[in-house]
Amino acid sequence: MKSYLIAAALLASAVPALAQQSIATLPPAVVTDPRIAALRDNALENDHYAWDIVEGLTTEVGQRLAATDAEARARDWAVRRLKAMGFANVRAEPFEMPVWTRGAESAEIVSPFPQRLVVAALGYSASTGPAGITGQIAYFDSVDALRAAPDSAVKGKIVFIDHHMMPSQDGSGYGQFGAPRRQGPTIASLKGAIGIVIRSIGTDHHRNPHTGVQYFTDGATPIPAGALTVPDAEQLVRILKRGQPVTMHLTLVSQRSEGARSGNVIAEVPGRDPNAPILLVGGHLDSWDQGTGAIDDGTGIAIVTAAAKHIMDAGRPERTIRIVWFGAEEPGGLGGKAYGEKYGKQPYAIAGESDFGADRVWRFSSQLSKTDPAAYAQLTAALAPLGITRNDKGEADGTDIEPTVKAGAPWVSLNQDGTRYFDYHHTPDDTLDKIDPAQLRQNVAAWTAMLAVLSGGIEPGPKQLKRR
C-alpha cells in the first residue's frame, strides 16, 4: 500500500492535471450518515441472507431454464422464500413464451484425424435430428471475415468462427467478441451454410462449452448452431492448420415449442410514503440449463434481496423498495419486457440490476450524476469505504431494467469485477463453488448502502424500537 501511495504522489507531481486543487474551490464536504455506514458495515461483515438464498436456490432447485418446469419450481421456491423473509406483496406474475430445450449433443472430426470435440447448442439452435449432419469446415477468424466471404466459400459447409476474447475487468469484450454467437448463425445461414460452430464466448481453458442466446434475423432459416469449448476450438484450429479438408459430424438435438410459461417474482419493503417514487432492484431467476445458475444470476437476486432485507431489518424506509426476480432473462430479457409493459410508467427514484457474477463491486455510475448531484455525492461517499470508485461516464446496465429505464426510470449501476466472469458464464461450471463469500458480502454492503442513501430515511418500526 505504501509504494502505491508513493507512486500516486510521484504521478501527481509529474502530471499537471492531477495537481492539487485549492481547497477553497472544492465542493461541500460529504459525510455519510453514521446509521447508513453502520448498516453497510454490518452487511459487509455479517450478511448471510445472500449466501442462504443462492445456496438454497442452487441446491434445492438447481438449473432453471426459462419456461421449463424447473423455472416454475424456482418461482414457487422464490415465493416461499421471499414470504418467509418477511417481504410484503410477494407474488409471481406469469407470462407466455416459447420454450427451447437441449437434447443430445456431439461433434466429431470425421477426417483427417477422427476424434470427438465437446460442443453445446446455442439457444434457439435448429435441431440436426438424432442422425446429425456432416459437412466440411469453413474457417473464419472473425464474424466480419465470414460476412466478407463469398457465399461459395460457405454453401453446404459447416462454418467455424474463431475469435480472440480476453478477460477484462469491465467485461467490455463481450460486446465485440460475442458477435460470432449473436450474428454468426444468421450470417452463416443466409450464405447457405448447413450449420455453424463457434469458439465459445469465454475466457477459460476448460472443456466446458459456453452456450447463450442467438436469433435468426433477416429471414434466415434456422440452422444448427453450437459452441465448441475453447480447448476444442483451439484443437480444431490446429487440425485445420495441417492444410487438409476437415469434415465434421455434428449432432445438436433440440426442441422448441410455443405457449409455455415463465414469470417474474415480485416482493416489496413497503415505504412510509406509498406515493413516493419506488426503489427498483432486481436480477434474474432463470438460468441456462447446464450449470446451476449460481453466478448467473443466483447471486444477483441474492445480493439485491439481502440488501433490501438489511433495510427492512433496520426499520421502514420512506420509499418503497421493490425487488424483482425476473423470469426468462437468458432467452432475451422477456421478464424485463413483461415488467416494463406493466410497471414501466410508475414513478421510480432509481432502478438497478445485479447480473454480472459475485465478485466485488469496483465501480459505480448513475444517472443521478446529472439529475441529483447531491444524492450522487452521497452515494460516492457511502460506497468509497468499500473500495468503489465513481464513474462519471457510466451507463445504465442490465437487460431486465432496460425497458423500465427506457420508460423513464433513473438508473444506478454497481459494476462487479468481471475478470473471471467469462470463465464460467453460461457453462456447466456456473456452480456455487465459484462464489467467494467475502466478495458476495461486499456486494450486499454496496447495495445496502445504495438503498439506504436513496431510501428517504429509515425510521425504526415498532419491532426495531422494541429491540433497543
Next chain:
Amino acid sequence: MKSYLIAAALLASAVPALAQQSIATLPPAVVTDPRIAALRDNALENDHYAWDIVEGLTTEVGQRLAATDAEARARDWAVRRLKAMGFANVRAEPFEMPVWTRGAESAEIVSPFPQRLVVAALGYSASTGPAGITGQIAYFDSVDALRAAPDSAVKGKIVFIDHHMMPSQDGSGYGQFGAPRRQGPTIASLKGAIGIVIRSIGTDHHRNPHTGVQYFTDGATPIPAGALTVPDAEQLVRILKRGQPVTMHLTLVSQRSEGARSGNVIAEVPGRDPNAPILLVGGHLDSWDQGTGAIDDGTGIAIVTAAAKHIMDAGRPERTIRIVWFGAEEPGGLGGKAYGEKYGKQPYAIAGESDFGADRVWRFSSQLSKTDPAAYAQLTAALAPLGITRNDKGEADGTDIEPTVKAGAPWVSLNQDGTRYFDYHHTPDDTLDKIDPAQLRQNVAAWTAMLAVLSGGIEPGPKQLKRR
C-alpha cells in the same frame, strides 16, 4: 530473494543441525562436464522436439484409449514419428488384452430436488444398460466408513463416497484419497449395493469428472461405478444435508470384450558398446478417453524421447538408450508387464519413467545413491542448475518400469511438481493448453542431463564431426 537468504541464515544460526561443516570433511568436489552442461542448457532453451511430439500426437490422434482403434492409430503415428526422428530399431510390439469402452452416462437426482449431476464411469464399471438404475443414496465420508458400515446400510442402495483430497507437490494424496475409486466399488458390491458413485479423485472445481481404473476383487460382482465431478459431489452433500432420503437415477452404459490388442512402441539410440547395460526411458502412449492425454502421458513420452534425441544429436553414447512408449498403462500397466516379461532380465544401467504431467522437475532420487554414489553425485551436480534437489529417501516411480525394476534394473525418478496435476488427471480437461512450454523444456533438460551423465560418454559421430 534477499529476505529468503536472510531467513535461511537466521535458520542456520538457530538450528545446530544446519551449522556449517568443516570443509575438510566434505566429499570431493563434483563439477559437471561442460559438454553435458551445454547439452542440458541447449535443451532448456531450445528444445522443440517434446512440444512437437505432444502437439502432433494430441492433434493428429487425440485420445487413445487402451486396446481401441485410436490406440492402434497412435502406435502407427508413433512408429512413423520415431523413424522420422532418426531412431533405430523402431517397432511396435502388440499384445492381447480385453477392451473396455464408455457409452452414455448420466446421473439425476430424482428426489427430493430433481436435477442432473455430471458423472463418468470408472474403468471396468459394469453397465447399467440404457435404462439405468434407480436407488437411494447411502453416504459415506471415506472408504473406511463404508467398510465399517453394516451391509444393511448399503444393500439395494447406490453408495456415495466423499473424501477430502487436497493438492500436494509430490502427489502423495493420490494413494490415500484414491482408495474410494480403487476399493470402493468392490466393497460396495460385496455389501450388496446396486451401484456406486464417488467424488472424483481430483483437486479442481470444474464440472469435469475424473475417471480411472478399478477392479472388482474378492469375488465381488461388478456393479456400475462412476465418479461425480467435485462440484457435483459437493452439491450431492448439500442435498443430503437437508436430511431427506435422496434417490438417484444412474445410467452408465459401457462395454467390455476380450481379445483386443494393445502394444508397446520401442525405439533406440544404439550405443557404441552393444553389450553395455541399457538406459531405459519411457512413458505411456495410451490415455483415458475423454481428454487428449496431453499431460497423461503425451508429455511423458515426449520428454524422454526429446532427451534421447538431444543425446543422438550430439553423437553416439557408449550405452544404448532405449525409449519405450508403453501401451495400456491406464487399465493397469499392461504394456509395462508385457515389456518386463520379454525384456526385464536384460542388463540395465538405469530405468526411468515420466508420467506425472509436464510441470517442472523439482526433485530426483535414484537407487544409484546406494549402488553408485559417484554417478549419483554427478547427477546431483548436473541437475542442480535446473533447480532440482536430490532426495536421498526417494523410491522407484512408475507403473510401466515397475516389472523391469522388480526384475533388477536400477531406477531413477525425476519427480515433477504435481500441485496442479490432479486438477486435470483423467478428465476431459487433459488437453494441450494445460502444458507450460517453459516447464516442458526444463523436463527435457533434466532428462537430457540424466542420460548424458549415465551415457558412458558421447562420441561425436561422422555427422557431428562434419558439422564442426
